[in-house]
Amino acid sequence: MDGGARRFARAVLALFAALALLMPAGAAAQPQISDDNIRAELIADGGPTAGGEWMLALHFVPRTDEWHGYWSNPGDAGLGMELAWDLPRGWSAGEPLYPVPRRLVIGGLMNHVYEGAYTVLVPIRVPRGADVEAIDPIGLVADYLACTDKLCVPQRAELELDPAAAEDDPRFVRWRASIAPTLDSRANFAIEDRLLRIGIPLPVDMDLSEPHLFVEERELGRGLRPAYARQQTFFREGDLLIAEIPLDQLNLPAEIVREPAPTRLDGILAFSRDVGVRFTAVPGAVPNAGNPVPVREIPPFWILVAGAIAGGLLLNIMPCVFPILSLKALSLARAGGSQAEARREGLAYTAGVLIACIGLGALLLALRSAGEAVGWAFQLQEPGVVIGLLALATAIAANLAGLFDLPSFSLTRRGEPAGAFATGVLAAFVATPCTGPFMAAALGAALILPPVEALLLFASLGFGLALPFLAIxxxxxxxxxxxxxxxxxxxxxxxxxxxxxxxxAALLWLCFRLGGTTFGWGAAALAAVIVVILAVLGRRRFAARPWAGLLAALLVTGAAIAFLPRVVSEEVEVAESLLDPTPFSKSALADARATGRPVFVWFTADWCVSCKVNESVAIEREATREAFQRAGVVTLRGDWTRRDPAITEFLSNHGAAGVPLYLWYEPGEEGRQLPQVLGPDALVTLAQAAPDHPAGAGQDKLRPDAGGGR
Known part of the structure; x- marks a missing residue:
């Protein structure tokens, strides 16, 4: 269609949307077109510069969570945004830049939407010689659609902006990061037998956890248009991603059916929720073959909740939680008092666990939304946090050993909800490294679900962890x-x-692994000082001042947290392994797969006890090493003890919120995710099923790129 026909079609859709408001029985009069449901604001990134590009933002905020806006191609329903600018002579507005949209299916119709607040950027080209100091305010009329699951209302925002008064807005950093970046390579597309096939150059090591293609053009010529609600299929052929999108044949007038296919397609390729790239495709050859790309589907929410609760229950017997079981055992033993005392302690413990899990989950989501590459148990990657945990574990051990006793800190008193609450917080905090097999799907989904649903999953995890003690x-x-x-x-x-x-002692060992020798010995000195302080000040002659010892220990710990992270070593010695693995990187993985050999990749951390159990049971075994040598298996290890954005991104793309993660790649195939609990012969069986190759073949090719530090 030409521009006039498109505007006419949009006007008709807007009219139908407005008339739909009158259809419900007893409906009130049609509301006036305004921006009340999704309010729009025009904001500048500083002032304009002559001869440069001036970036403006249209920031949309719905009045309640039920309202959503639309991408430029709204899908089967809805309406794209229309902008009418009032700019000085010679100034021009570029194409709006959108974030990655989301899919919303209502009544079998696919909608390309934005839920919650979102921002569209518009570049303004300022001509050379423009007098930017004496420019009248610019104007904009934005027509767009606001919808709920049951109702659509046309919106109009009449906005004005004074360039002379524009100032830098710190929110632009976040808004720019949310815009899908442009792919620097051009794609090809072909339309064959009601199928749109697009070949997009994309590195083979780029992980796609939930791919989807959003095509900007609504009409593809000859009466064809994308079937938005039908399943898309993806294939890999080397560094080329091939997407196949079914097309619908519309019953349109003959003059429209005769229109040729477009000479250019634009769109957004989403890798996962809210992450993707913009692309431009031109007519060209697209290969017909390739390896299928598995699309990860999120299980129903009730299954995720059940998995999170089961994972929390399992944490009660996981090795990493065993030290906390000593505190819980004492609590359970002293629960022989009155019913009221037992109920208070059970509820207080549960509250501590829930608050800790929800708090850690909320902090994780907030950091990720701010662009930080973090995952579950991220706090144990911070030297200051580990120092604090070491001090706490030392103080609790001293308390249990009888070196000191505080009236409200004693772990064996009855009817003290504060102690039960603190025990619950500690249990949840230390349990986070053990992402058990039932928790993997739930915590991975929590990173891509809306915040409310994600926090419900973290709360479910805490409920499962607290459930045995709550029942008692x-x-x-x-x-x-x-x-x-x-x-x-x-x-x-x-x-x-x-x-x-x-x-x-385990936390002290982690200090050496996390921060190096100087940091480790500093942590050891801290633990020794805390024991001395609490032992000396816990004697009878200090009974009149029972909090003096704890206060002194807190002051020493605070000083250590402030100072010791400054001496953390840049590199830490890599742990030895029987399998002699190459340090993980995307390029190392691509090189390993290019050898045509089986590839085993495992992700671990020194603070992850379940990782270490798996390594001792299944990985670091002579039988595994011999089987891998016979099959020529190439091994890579991703050490996540310290923060590593590349590993965090890779974990997220595979639906994992943390470690352990184990992947097995057959030659020429995509990786297969192995269970988080490995049996003794699990890897041996995989290697024996692979064809035999010369011992060590393929691994040496990667050795020159291997780094010596973490």
Whole structure:
């Protein structure tokens, strides 16, 4: 269609949308067109410069969460935005730049929408010699559509902006980051038998967790248009991604059916939710073959919730939570008091777990939305946090050993909700590295779901973790199964100081692995000072000032948290491995797969106890090494002990919120994700099923690129 026909079609759609408001029984009079439902604001990124590009932003904010806006091609329904500018002579507006849209299917119709606040950028070209100091305010009339699942309302925003008063707006950093960047290589497209095929140059190591192609053109000639709601198919052929999009044949007048196919297609390729690139395609040859790209589908939400609860329950027996079980065991033992005391402690413990899980999840989502490359258990990648945990574990071990005792800090007193709450917080905080097999899908989905649903998943994880102790607190029959309180509890308390001391020792080892020798010895000195302070100030003659020891320990810990991270070493010695792996990188993975050999990639961290258990059980074994040598398996290891944006992105693209992650690549095929719990012979079986190759073949090709540090 020409421009006039397009405007006429949009006007008709707007009319139908307005008339639809009158259809419900008893409906009120048609509302006036305004921007009340999705309010628009015109904002400048500083002032204009003669001969340059001036970036403006249209920032849209819906009045409630039920309203959504549309991409330039709205899909099967809706209406794209129309902009009418009032600019000085010689000035011109470029094409609007949109974020990656989302898919919303209502009644079988696909909508390309934006949920929540979103921003569209528009570049303004300023001519050379323009007097930018004496420019009248510019004007804009924006016509767009605001919809809920049941209702659509045309919107009109009449906006004005004074260039002379424009100032830098810090929000532009975030807005620019949300815009889909432009792919620097041109794509080809072909239309064959009601199928649109587009070949997009994309590196083979680019991971696609949830690919989808948004085509900007609504008409493709000869009465064809994309079938937006039907399944898209993706293939790989080397560095070329091939997308196949079904087309619908419309019953249109003959003059429209005779229109040729367009000479150019524009669109956005989404890699995953809110992440993608813009592309431009021209007519050309598109290969018919390739390896299918698996599309990861998010399970139903109730399955994710069930998985998160099951994962939380499983955390109660995971090795990384065992030190916290000592605290919980004491709490359960002292629950032999009154029903009211048991109920208060159970609820307080549950509240501590829930608040910790939701708080960590909210912080994780906030950091990721701000552009930080972080994943689940990110706090254990921070040296200051590990120092704080070491001090806490040391203090708890000293308390359990009887070196000091505080009235409201004692871990064996009855009816103290504050102690149960603190125990719950600590249990959740330390449990985060153990992303068990039931939690993998739920936590991976939490990174791409809307914030409310994501936080519900984190809360479900906390509920599962707290459920056993909560049941003990609320159900008298379960409490009657526990041993009665007595003098044995003091002995049990001292015995339980051993696993907490081992926890402190493990955190001290992590300090050496995370920050190097100087940092590690500084952490050891901190732990020793805390023990001395608490032991000395916990004696009887200090009983009148029971908080003095804890306050002194807190001051020393605060000083250590402020100072010790400054001595963290840039490089830490890489842990040895029987498999002699290459450090992970996308280029190293691409090189490994190019050898035509099987490839095994594992992602681990020194603070991930379940990772270390898997390594000792299945990976670091002579049988595994021999099987890998016979099959010529190339091995790569991604060490996530420290923050690594490349590894974080790779994990996210594979639906993993954290480690462990294990991938097996057969020659010429996409990676297969292995279970998070590996059996002793799991890798041996995979290697034995692969054809035999000379020992070590393929690994040496990667060795020159391997780094010596982490």
């Amino acid at each position: 607190g609320l159900i008298p029959a379960l409490r009657r199964l526990l041993p009665r309180p007595g003098p044995w509890m003091e002995t049990f308390r001292r015995i339980m100081s051993v696993p907490m001391a081992l926890t402190a």
